[in-house]
Amino acid sequence: MRSAAWHARIVCGPTTGTGFLVTERHVLTCAHVVARSKADPIRVTFAHDGEESVGARVVAHGGWDDRTTGTGDMAVLELDHQVLLKPAQFAGVTDAFGHPPRRLVAYGFPKAYDDGTFAEYRTTYDQLIAGDWIQVESWAAHGQPLVRGFSGAALTLADTGKVVGMVTEAARDPGVRNGRMLPAQVLARYWPPLAELVPTPGFTREEKTRLRELLTDMSGRVERGGLECHPERLYRASVGRNGPDPTHRIRSLWDAVCCLLFEVPDPSALVRFTERLADFVEDVSVRAALRSWSRQSYGQSYGPPDPPAPVRPPETPQPWSPILVEISPSGSGEGRFMVEVSVYDGQYRRMVGSRTLPAERVRGYALERIDDAYRLLDQDARELIAFVLPRRWLNTGVARWPRSDDDASPLGAIAPVVVLDLERRRSGVLQRHLVRNWRRLDTCSSARMQRVGCEPAGQDPQEEVKLTLELRGDADMVGFGVPPRGAGAARLFRATLNAAVPVLVWPHSGCHGRNPHEGCRGAVFLDHLAEHLADLPPKELPAYVHLLREKAYAAQETEPHWAYDLALLWEDPRCLPDPVGYRHTPVADPSRP
Incomplete structure (x- = not known):
């Protein structure tokens, strides 16, 4: 016991107990010691202080009620004024346990010991009983037992004098020399400011x-x-x-x-x-x-250690730092979707938000969390917003979503925006093939674009298998003259996705695959793609499309700019690794909408 100055004798009506100073104005004790505080005043006297007793009032408690379980037997007293004493110090939450056992000392004020006396104890086991207290037992078969007057006493490590808990009760049978201790972490649960004092x-x-x-x-x-x-x-x-x-x-x-x-x-x-x-x-x-x-x-x-920064020539673009927005059917009912927003920081993925929502709330929630995700990006990061969408949502114009309620700027004008197919992202075979295709593309200065016109758009079901086989390993980018609407166009899109083509481009609207097709919007769109994107490095396509969208959204022509409707599916699994461990059960209350 290094010092007894912060130990206190507490009197409330007919009850005498113990407490200990934890701040210049706060004392911890047992709730049952001050149970009559509404009728009787509380007086606190500090051991060896030599000063008069100090008045106090109860400002917090652990919810103790002797008529029920007896848990939460803790009260926080606020003194009428600060005292010039150094408060108690706390040990770590595991320091009370060990082999051999740690000797614990309590300083209390039982009857006939107005100046206080010591009792030596040790913990029996480190398990919380009733989620509240630890059992302690006498250090030896003789010596001072825990009796009335020790309630509220600090149990301290004999070698350091640091507090590990508080005595709340002794065995009712005089022949049994054990008792109860509220450990420091439980005291902090009942009075949150105490957590700041416990290491x-x-x-x-x-x-x-x-x-x-x-x-x-x-x-x-x-x-x-x-x-x-x-x-x-x-x-x-x-x-x-x-x-x-x-x-x-x-x-x-x-x-x-x-x-x-x-x-x-x-x-x-x-x-x-x-x-x-x-x-x-x-x-x-x-x-x-x-x-x-x-x-x-x-x-x-x-946090995970920062990987060493790679040495790049000045002309080499910085790697992408993606913000991933994954939208998938939740399985909790028709029309409800799991929306997960996360940020990639190097090779690590940090979750920003995850919520199960009805379809009409998906866009607003995703945009809010994208805005939050920007706070987690390094200032010099090169952002890329990637939407992972169910196949039937692939034609959703996410790049045209307004950034926020008070900013109507399209998201695609703020940053590069791409989409990914949810089913393909979850396929181990196709992800492996994509990585292989990207390794080949790393050695190429431009992408080979395969045109898929709008006539006749996938009318023959056999075309799907044929196209998959043709495109596998033979196309870097496929441009479509039609959006993935209708059974025929959907078959062609599915064939291209199954061929692990890294890049798909198409218009959100335009030609629907009906004759005539010469000079139709789909053909004109494909001509523009060949002119503007076909000879560019595939890794930089999101940046080039971003510039095109900026120009298209700002265009003042009577007819919309050809790139206004442009959709880009761009998937490099090396840029967007999928840490399975981050997929988790929603924590929202299932009874809430």
């Missing part, structure tokens, strides 16, 4: 303070039903399938954070938690603050 690997006191402040408002929203997420589901999504089960029932966001801070050995789980939580926050400033917290913690504490 946690990977997170500084300032980081924990900032997170607690952000969660204060979030917790209120969850209780009022204002967030479409359940804290325990959010916790389980953050730790993954193989992560530890919580040691107690998670009822609030703070409960989940305490589990992640004190019970989960992987610090990145808390970063994933805050990132996923941000996805459910509608307030833009709060959502940005949560993402900023996770980004700073990710980078400073335990």
